[in-house]
Amino acid sequence: xxxxxxxxxxxxxxHDAIEWAPRVLGLASEVIWYEERELRGADLVVLxxxxxxxxxxxxxxxxxxTPVMEAVIAHARRGGLVIGICNGFQVLCEVGLLPGALLRNxxxxxxxxxxxxxxxxxxxxFTAGIGKGRLLRMPIAHGDGNYFAxxxxxxxLKDEDRVAFRYVDAEGGLDPxxxxxxxxxxxxxxxxxxxxxxxxxxxxERASEALLGSSDGAEILQSxxxxxxxx
Amino acid sequence: MADPKVTRxxxxxxxxxxxxxxxxxxxxGRTPSYPELGIFSVMWSEHCSYKxxxxxxxxxxxxxxxxxxxxxxxxxxxxxGDGWAVCFKMESHNHPSYIEPYQGAATGVGGILRDVxxxxxxxxxxxxxxxxxxxxxxxxxxxMKGVVAGIGDYGNCIGVxxxxxxxxxxxxxxxxxxxxAFTLGLLRADKIFRGYASxxxxxxxxxxxxxxxxxxxxxxxxxxxxxxxxxxxxPTVQVxxxxxxxxxxxxxxxxxxEDVIVGIQDMGAAGLTSSSFEMAGRAGSGIRLDLDxxxxxxxxxxxxxxxxxxxxxxxxxxxxxxREARVREIFHRWxxxxxxxxEVTDTGRAEIFWxxxxxxxMPVGPxxxxxxxxxxxxxxxxxxxxxxALDVASLPPVAPAAAxxxxxxxxxxxxxxxxxxxxxxxxxxxTVLGPGADAALVRxxxxxxxxxMSLDVNPRYCKLDPFEGGRLAVAExxxxxxxxxxxxxxxxDCLNFGNPxxxxxxxxxxxxxxxxxxxxxxxxxxxxxGNVSFYNETNGVGIHxxxxxxxxxxxxxVDARLDPAFKEPGDAIVLLGETFGHLGGSAALWxxxxxxxxxxxxxxxxxxxRLIALLQELAAHGLARSAHDCSEGGLLVTVAxxxxxxxxxxxxxxxxxxxxxxxxxxxxxxDASRAVxxxxxxxxxxxxxxxxxxxxxxAVIGTVRRERLVVRLDGNPAADLSMAQLRxxxxxxxxxxxx
Numbered sequence: 001x002x003x004x005x006x007x008x009x010x011x012x013x014x015h016d017a018i019e020w021a022p023r024v025l026g027l028a029s030e031v032i033w034y035e036e037r038e039l040r041g042a043d044l045v046v047l048x049x050x051x052x053x054x055x056x057x058x059x060x061x062x063x064x065x066t067p068v069m070e071a072v073i074a075h076a077r078r079g080g081l082v083i084g085i086c087n088g089f090q091v092l093c094e095v096g097l098l099p100g101a102l103l104r105n106x107x108x109x110x111x112x113x114x115x116x117x118x119x120x121x122x123x124x125x126f127t128a129g130i131g132k133g134r135l136l137r138m139p140i141a142h143g144d145g146n147y148f149a150x151x152x153x154x155x156x157l158k159d160e161d162r163v164a165f166r167y168v169d170a171e172g173g174l175d176p177x178x179x180x181x182x183x184x185x186x187x188x189x190x191x192x193x194x195x196x197x198x199x200x201x202x203x204x205e206r207a208s209e210a211l212l213g214s215s216d217g218a219e220i221l222q223s224x225x226x227x228x229x230x231x
Numbered sequence: 232m233a234d235p236k237v238t239r240x241x242x243x244x245x246x247x248x249x250x251x252x253x254x255x256x257x258x259x260g261r262t263p264s265y266p267e268l269g270i271f272s273v274m275w276s277e278h279c280s281y282k283x284x285x286x287x288x289x290x291x292x293x294x295x296x297x298x299x300x301x302x303x304x305x306x307x308x309x310x311x312g313d314g315w316a317v318c319f320k321m322e323s324h325n326h327p328s329y330i331e332p333y334q335g336a337a338t339g340v341g342g343i344l345r346d347v348x349x350x351x352x353x354x355x356x357x358x359x360x361x362x363x364x365x366x367x368x369x370x371x372x373x374x375m376k377g378v379v380a381g382i383g384d385y386g387n388c389i390g391v392x393x394x395x396x397x398x399x400x401x402x403x404x405x406x407x408x409x410x411x412a413f414t415l416g417l418l419r420a421d422k423i424f425r426g427y428a429s430x431x432x433x434x435x436x437x438x439x440x441x442x443x444x445x446x447x448x449x450x451x452x453x454x455x456x457x458x459x460x461x462x463x464x465x466p467t468v469q470v471x472x473x474x475x476x477x478x479x480x481x482x483x484x485x486x487x488x489e490d491v492i493v494g495i496q497d498m499g500a501a502g503l504t505s506s507s508f509e510m511a512g513r514a515g516s517g518i519r520l521d522l523d524x525x526x527x528x529x530x531x532x533x534x535x536x537x538x539x540x541x542x543x544x545x546x547x548x549x550x551x552x553x554r555e556a557r558v559r560e561i562f563h564r565w566x567x568x569x570x571x572x573x574e575v576t577d578t579g580r581a582e583i584f585w586x587x588x589x590x591x592x593m594p595v596g597p598x599x600x601x602x603x604x605x606x607x608x609x610x611x612x613x614x615x616x617x618x619x620a621l622d623v624a625s626l627p628p629v630a631p632a633a634a635x636x637x638x639x640x641x642x643x644x645x646x647x648x649x650x651x652x653x654x655x656x657x658x659x660x661x662t663v664l665g666p667g668a669d670a671a672l673v674r675x676x677x678x679x680x681x682x683x684m685s686l687d688v689n690p691r692y693c694k695l696d697p698f699e700g701g702r703l704a705v706a707e708x709x710x711x712x713x714x715x716x717x718x719x720x721x722x723x724d725c726l727n728f729g730n731p732x733x734x735x736x737x738x739x740x741x742x743x744x745x746x747x748x749x750x751x752x753x754x755x756x757x758x759x760x761g762n763v764s765f766y767n768e769t770n771g772v773g774i775h776x777x778x779x780x781x782x783x784x785x786x787x788x789v790d791a792r793l794d795p796a797f798k799e800p801g802d803a804i805v806l807l808g809e810t811f812g813h814l815g816g817s818a819a820l821w822x823x824x825x826x827x828x829x830x831x832x833x834x835x836x837x838x839x840x841r842l843i844a845l846l847q848e849l850a851a852h853g854l855a856r857s858a859h860d861c862s863e864g865g866l867l868v869t870v871a872x873x874x875x876x877x878x879x880x881x882x883x884x885x886x887x888x889x890x891x892x893x894x895x896x897x898x899x900x901x902d903a904s905r906a907v908x909x910x911x912x913x914x915x916x917x918x919x920x921x922x923x924x925x926x927x928x929x930a931v932i933g934t935v936r937r938e939r940l941v942v943r944l945d946g947n948p949a950a951d952l953s954m955a956q957l958r959x960x961x962x963x964x965x966x967x968x969x970x
Contacts, residue, residue, distance in 0.1 A: 009477070009565065009566065010388070010474050010477050010478070012388070012390020012477060012658060013390065013658060015659065016658065019660070019676075049658075050390060051387075051388040051390075051473075051477070054388065054472070054473070054474025054475075055388070055474075109380065109383075109652075109653050110380075110383050110384065110652075110653045110654075111652050111653070112387075112651070112653070112654060112655050112657070113652050139656075139657050141387070141655040141656075141657065141658060143384075206657045206658070206660050209660075211674065211789065212657070212662065212663065
C-alpha cells in the first residue's frame with residue numbers, strides 16, 4: 001500500500017501525518033505539495049490537520065481550490081482511499097467529497113482535550129479492523145469542529161450507516177457533556193457514499209504510541225492496511 | 232511630507248534624556264536627521280539597550296559545559312547530547328497585552344518563536360507565564376480572555392504545542408498585566424545560526440511580510456510608565472499573522488538546510504533598525520541599505536517610518552554572495568517576499584539611502600553595543616521591615632477542611648483547564664507530559680531523551696524579599712524539572728519590574744538578580760538567555776518584582792519519568808524534605824486572611840540540591856510511582872493535587888504529627904525543598920533508604936486511598952473531604968472570572 005500525505009502551506013500536522021504510516025505500519029509516506037496534480041500512485045491519501053491557509057476565510061475553503069485537490073477528488077471518485085483529519089475533514093467537506101460542514105465550536109473557543117470515540121460501523125476499510133462499538137481515546141484540537149448537516153443529509157448518513165465515529169463518555173454512552181464541540185448527533189467522523197473517504201475531527205495520528213498516552217489511533221491505519229491486503 | 236526639524240525638544244519627546252542627546256550630538260558631530268533621531272530613540276530605549284539592567288546582568292552565571300550559546304544572541308542554546316541541542320528564550324509582551332490583549336499576546340508568541348527559529352531551531356514547545364490583576368477587577372476577565380485566545384490562536388495556527396506555564400492573580404497587576412512567552416526549539420548542535428552581518432559585499436535580504444505603519448515606537452512604549460493616556464497607544468500594538476509566520480518558519484528552516492545564510496535575525500522590537508544595527512554590531516562590520524527597496528504594505532511611508540515599523544513576521548538575512556536567487560526561490564515557494572535591500576560593508580557605519588539620497592550615516596558600534604548604561608541609584612523600600620514582621624500566633628484558628636477547599640478553589644491554585652484547553656498541547660506528537668505536570672515533558676524523536684520545562688516565580692515572595700524570591704524561583708523551577716525525573720540544565724528569565732528610575736525598584740531588581748545568580752550558580756544551571764521588562768507601572772504604582780524563571784532539564788530515558796498523579800490505593804505517601812511550617816508569604820495567608828506579609832521561606836541551596844538529586848534517582852531506578860513539588864499552598868494542597876491528577880478517583884489517608892506547629896503551619900506552611908512522592912506498598916523502604924543515603928529527610932505520612940482525603944493530626948481527626956467535593960471547588964475556581 002502506498003501512502004501519500006498532502007502538504008498545504010499551513011498544514012501544521014503534516015509531519016505528524018507523514019510519520020504516521022512509518023510508525024504504525026512501517027510503510028513510507030510520500031509527500032505531495034499542494035501545487036502538484038499527480039498523487040504518484042498513492043493508494044491512501046491523507047489530508048493532514050492544521051490551518052491550511054490560515055483559516056482567514058472558512059477553514060478548508062482555500063485548500064479546496066488548490067491543484068492537488070483536483071487529483072484527490074479524481075482519486076476518490078475512482079474509489080481510492082482518503083482520510084481527512086481535522087483541517088483535512090474540513091477540506092473534504094469544502095470540496096464536496098463529504099456532506100455537511102464544520103461550524104465554530106459551541107464554546108466559541110479553540111478546544112484541545114482528550115475525547116472518547118465510539119466506532120459506529122465496521123463497514124469501511126478504516127473501521128473494519130476496529131469493530132462497531134469499540135471505544136478509542138485520542139485528542140481533538142480545533143476551533144471549528146462542530147459538525148452540521150441538514151436533516152435530510154443527517155438521516156441519509158444514518159440510514160446508509162455512514163457515521164464512522166461519535167463522541168461518547170468513558171463508558172461509551174452518548175452524553176451532551178461529552179460532545180465537546182456541539183456536533184450534530186455527536187458526530188466525530190463520517191464516511192463518503194462509497195465508504196472510501198473518511199473525515200474525522202479527532203487526531204488518530206497523535207494517539208498512535210503508548211508514550212503519548214494512547215495508541216488507539218493506530219488501529220485506523222492498521223484497519224486500512226488489512227482491508228487493502230484483503231482486497 | 233517633510234521631516235520635522237530635529238531639535239533638543241523633539242529628542243526629549245522621543246524619550247532621550249539631555250545627557251543622551253548630548254551624546255548623540257557628539258557621536259555624529261552634527262545634529263541628527265529625523266530618521267537618525269528615530270534610530271537613537273529606539274536603540275537607546277530601555278527595551279533595546281538594557282541601559283538600566285546591563286551592569287547588573289553581568290553577575291549572572293552564563294557559562295557551562297553544555298552551553299553552546301549564552302546571552303547576547305536571539306536565544307540561548309544548550310547541548311543535550313547525541314548531536315542535538317535545544318534553543319530557548321523567554322520574552323515579555325506586557326504593555327501591548329494590556330492595551331490590546333488578543334494581538335498583544337499573540338505577537339508576543341510570534342516574536343519569541345522567531346527568536347528561536349532564527350537560530351536554526353524548529354520550535355517544539357511553548358510555555359507562558361500570565362499575571363493578571365485581582366480576579367474581581369473589572370478588566371481582568373476581558374484581559375484574560377483576550378490574552379489566552381491570542382496565545383492559543385497564534386501557537387495553534389503555527390503548530391507549536393503550548394505545554395505548560397503559570398497563571399497568577401494579584402492586585403499589583405491590576406493596571407499592568409504580564410505576558411511572558413517562552414519557546415524551546417530543537418536543532419543540531421553543529422548547525423546554529425547567529426545574527427552576524429559579516430563578509431564585505433554579502434547581500435542583505437529582507438524576507439517575510441511587507442512593512443506597514445504598525446508598531447512604530449513599540450519599543451519606546453515599552454520603556455515608559457503607563458497612565459490613562461496609554462489607551463491612545465493602541466496603534467503602537469502590532470498585529471500578528473500566524474499563518475505568515477508558519478510560512479516564514481518553513482522557508483527559513485528550508486533555507487538553513489543549505490549553505491546560503493551567513494547571518495539571520497528577527498525584525499522584532501525596533502524592527503529593521505535594531506536587526507541591522509545589531510547584526511553589523513556583532514560582526515564589527517558596516518551595513519548599507521536602500522530603504523526604497525523594502526517591500527511596503529502601504530504607500531507614502533517615510534524612511535523614519537520604515538526604519539521604526541514593528542510589522543510582524545519579518546527577518547533580515549545576510550546571504551552568501553551570489554546565492555540571492557536561491558533565497559528568492561525558496562521564499563517564493565512559500566509565497567513570501569525576499570528582496571536584496573543592501574549589503575555588508577567594512578566601514579563600521581550604517582549608511583541608509585532613500586531613492587539615492589543618504590538619510591542615515593551613523594557609526595554602528597556607538598549606537599548599538601556602546602549604548603548608554605546606567606548605574607542607577609538603589610534604596611531598600613521603606614516599610615519592608617514592617618511588612619516582613621508577622622505574628623503568626625495572632626492569626627485566628629482555621630478548620631483545615633474549609634481552608635483546603637478555599638485554597639483549591641482560589642484562582643491562583645485552581646484548575647487551569649479553561650485556559651489550557653484553548654491551547655493545542657499535542658501537535659508535533661512529542662508531548663509526554665503537558666499542562667498540570669510539575670514540568671512539561673517533550674520527547675526528542677529518534678532518541679530515548681525528553682526535555683523538561685517549567686516556568687516559575689512567586690511574586691509575593693519577591694515583594695517581601697527579592698533576593699530570597701529570586702533564589703526560590705530558581706530552586707522551585709529546578710525542583711519541578713526534577714519531579715518528572717529530569718536533570719536541570721540551564722535557564723532563561725523574564726525580569727518584570729517597575730520603573731528603574733525609582734531607587735526602590737532598582738534595589739528590588741538588583742537583589743533579584745543576586746538571588747537568581749546565587750541559586751543558578753549553585754544548581755549549575757547557567758542563564759543562557761532572557762529579557763528585562765521595566766516600567767511595569769500604572770499611575771505611579773509598580774508591580775511586585777516578578778522575575779519569571781524558565782528552567783530546562785534533560786531526561787535521558789523518557790520511560791523513567793514521574794508525574795504527580797497518585798497511582799494505586801495502598802501506595803505509601805512519602806514527604807521528602809524538612810517541614811518548618813513557614814507561613815510568611817504563603818498562599819494560606821493570602822487566601823485565608825488577605826495578608827501578604829512575613830518573609831518568604833529560607834532556602835538551603837545544598838538541601839535543595841540533595842532533594843533534586845534524590846528525585847532524579849527515584850525516577851531513574853523506578854523507586855517512586857509519582858512525584859509532586861510541595862510549594863504554593865503547602866503539604867495538604869500538594870496531596871490534594873496528586874489526587875485530582877489521578878482523575879479524582881484517588882485521595883489519601885494522612886497521619887501527621889504537629890510537633891509543636893499549629894495545624895495551619897503544619898498543613899499549609901510553605902517550606903522550600905520539599906516534595907511528595909508515592910511508592911508501591913512495601914516499596915517505601917527503597918525510597919527511605921535512598922533518601923537517607925542522599926541525606927534528605929523523608930517520612931511516610933500516609934497511604935493512597937479511594938475517593939476521600941482524610942487527615943489525622945496527632946491521632947485526632949482534622950479533615951475529611953470527598954475528592955468529588957475538592958474537584959468541584961478546584962474545577963470551578965476560574966468560573967467567577969471567565970464564566
